[in-house]
Amino acid sequence: MDAIFVCDRQYQHHAFSTSPASERLDRCLFYLDEIHTRGTDFKFPNEFRAAVTLGNGLTKDRLVQACMRMRKLGKGNGNDHISLTDILRWVYENTQQATWDGLHHWATQSLSFQQKISAFRNFDWNNYQQILTNIMMENLAKASLEAEILDLKTMYGHKKTFQTVYEIYSARYQYSNTGYSTEIHEAVSKRLLDYGGAKTLLTQLLDEEQQRELEREQEAEEERQQIRPIAAxxxxxxxxHEIMNLCEMHDPILNLSRLPNVFCPITDAFIGTTFYRESQPGCWQENLWITTEFKRVIQTKGESLDPFLRPPRWILIYRNQHIIFLSPYEANELMDCLQYFYDKSPSKKL
Known part of the structure; x- marks a missing residue:
């Protein structure tokens, strides 16, 4: 199931529901790209303000999808520097252009589909006892296979001419025709004649736009693949018990430097990470501490601890002299103890 995650400045990912951002939405800046305007629903505060950016070639569907993230759109006041009518006219013009630009790509996809239909014609679908041999499956794979790489002669060896989308499709159909579906071919041709119009494109038999589309899809796929930490x-x-003694306000102050099994200098938090060499241990203030429990995250066997560096969320100020970073487990125990002493304090009773 998809879930919302937060990426901090150390490129560590945390569940949004347990991150500090979930408790301070009013102090956060959200940026939703086009992909994440679908299926994303944040409960923003009432005074939250939002803006939709307009990009080159923005279409109606993408604009509406982005605006739907603003649940109270039209219920407040704002200063409009651009007329909404002008924006809608511009968006509809982009939508018409995008629809027309996609016609020849849609027609090209139909050629791929027709190739698959032609490959499956060798099977008798009414014969449920048909034995699918290895040779039949190999022939099916070969007949369905499309070239992943186009050589330069195929890409650029044909003269560029101005053609309508119907003429481009017809040329590609004749170039790659190996007994494709006549019914589908006629239906696609009719649609291109009805909606393609007389507008022309400067194109080749196989234009380079197909190759660019493939490269963009590959780049997007690589961006979606995140490297997860190793199993640990x-x-x-x-x-x-020294951690619990931090709550005792009437006992003598603890000498943290004499308790190395419980408290460590803050630079020890970076031991085992690539940042440790750059942390400059002598430049930190001496009153900054971490607990050994804060430092302990996984049972390491020599691997890098970069993905397991604990975020400094829980801080205890001890006797107004020391700043101590705690683990969530320690903070949870101390909160109950501090609440107990707070309820017993004379100022609370007054």
Whole structure:
């Protein structure tokens, strides 16, 4: 199931429901690209403000989808520097152009579909006892296979001429025809004649736009593939009694430097990461500490701890002198203890 994740400045991913951003939406800036305007639903505060960016070639469907993220669109006041009528006219012109530009790509896809139909004609679909041999399956694969790479002669060896989308499709059909479906061919040709009009394109038999589309799809697929951290065994949480002593306001102050098994300098948090060499241990203030539990995340076997660097979410200011970063487990235990002392304090009773 899809879920919303937050990526921090260290490129670590956390579930949105457990991240600090979920509690401070009013202090966050959200940017939704075109893909994430679909299926994304945030519960924004009432005073939240939003804007839709207009890009080159923006179509009606993409504009409406983006505007639907603003649930209260039209219920507030704003300063419109551009007339809405002008925007809609411009968007509809882009939509018409995008529809026309996509006609010859749609027709090209029909050729691929017709090739698959032709490949499956060798099967008798009414014979349920038909035995599919290895030779039949190999022939099916060969007949359905499309060239992944086009040589330069095929790409650029033909003269560029101005042609209508119907003429482009007809030339490609004749170039690659190996007994394709006549019925589908006639239906596609009729649609191109009805909607293609007399507008022409400067194109070749196989234009380079197909290759660019393939490259863009490959780049988008590579961007979607995220490198996940390796599987690891988490450390069992430990609660030292010195951590609970931090709540005792009437006891003598703890000397944190004499408790190395519980408290460490903040630079120890970067041990095992690539940042440790750049952390400059001597440049940090001496009153910045982490607990050993904050540092313990996984049972390491020498691998890099970059993906497992714990985010500094829980901070304790000890006697107004020391700043200590805690693990979530320690913070959860201390919150109950601090609440108990707060309820017993004289100022609370007054």
């Amino acid at each position: 065994v988490p450390c069992e949480p430990i609660l030292h």
